[in-house]
């Protein structure tokens with residue numbers, strides 16, 4: 001009998017995950033807004049970028065660690081906030097957090113997590129957690145959530161600003177996916193004996209970012225910036241980092257690929273704060289391309305879900321391990337010793 005091999009590339013986890021997930025749940029994780037043009041563009045844009053290695057650089061020991069406002073990570077790949085991990089695996093966000101801590105990277109806990117942020121933190125003592133927030137129009141409730149994140153030991157707040165409304169997800173509408181199974185809920189939305197719905201409000205504005213900054217000492221990272229003018233405004237409003245993201249193509253369809261937006265945002269930020277990026281990262285070569293174009297670190301959403309659904313904590317650990325190994329391998333072949341030495345000249349369109 002032919003032995004079944006463990007996936008040797010991140011992309012292989014998707015098939016393993018799909019085989020284990022209910023079809024409607026697979027569609028929720030994999031899908032995006034509208035025609036999913038942006039979903040596809042995110043990955044395709046990396047394929048259109050070529051790497052141009054240098055030779056005989058005597059690089060020796062490699063350096064993949066990065067220091068960010070909310071702490072240090074041993075690899076430049078963070079776990080992006082994604083909702084509903086218990087749909088993928090019974091251990092849910094606990095398993096993800098353990099794997100992220102073992103990889104010594106940051107896990108951004110979604111406000112829509114199916115395990116409470118306190119329990120995620122308890123599952124992975126010593127891990128670095130950031131908390132992702134959708135600012136709720138009820139500011140007292142927003143503040144209560146921020147206090148929980150602080151008390152749980154989160155070291156940064158990631159405020160998602162690309163969601164003044166929910167994306168139109170055709171797959172979810174077709175599948176009638178509009179509720180979580182019994183016994184599962186957004187645990188961070190508990191308010192006394194009820195669980196509030198997440199409100200995505202078009203009324204949220206820069207004024208709320210200012211309010212939030214006054215509410216907490218935690219560094220505020222703005223996730224979902226695509227326009228360079230917004231990156232400049234973010235600096236005016238004192239954010240600690242700008243996160244370029246089109247939400248994995250799940251919000252406004254036909255927004256350009258995230259990596260194509262990166263250079264203009266990096267230029268607008270001008271080194272004042274770190275710039276993070278997510279969307280379509282599936283290989284170590286994608287990571288080094290993004291960093292060569294100015295990202296301080298990147299994050300992965302779906303790859304973590306695929307690892308979790310395929311094999312729980314072990315699957316997430318393998319996904320993160322593969323990406324780490326591939327980053328090191330790409331650095332070696334590029335003739336670059338440190339992720340901090342990646343420069344735009346190493347990348348060109350093809």
Ligand SMILES: Cc1cc2nc3c(=O)[nH]c(=O)nc-3n(C[C@H](O)[C@H](O)[C@H](O)COP(=O)(O)O)c2cc1C
Nearest residue numbers: 029080081082083110160247248279280300301302
């Ligand atoms: C299933 C799923 C759920 C997500 N949930 C959230 C969320 O709760 N909060 C958030 O800010 N972004 C959320 N995102 C967006 C991710 O943080 C990230 O921007 C995106 O997944 C990156 O693209 P990638 O999946 O190609 O890596 C979600 C993405 C997916 C795929």
Ligand SMILES: CCCCCCCCCCC(=O)C(=O)O
Nearest residue numbers: 083112177178179180198247250
């Ligand atoms: C269970 C039915 C859907 C409820 C929608 C809540 C959205 C939570 C935010 C998750 C997210 O950002 C995403 O991209 O999905």
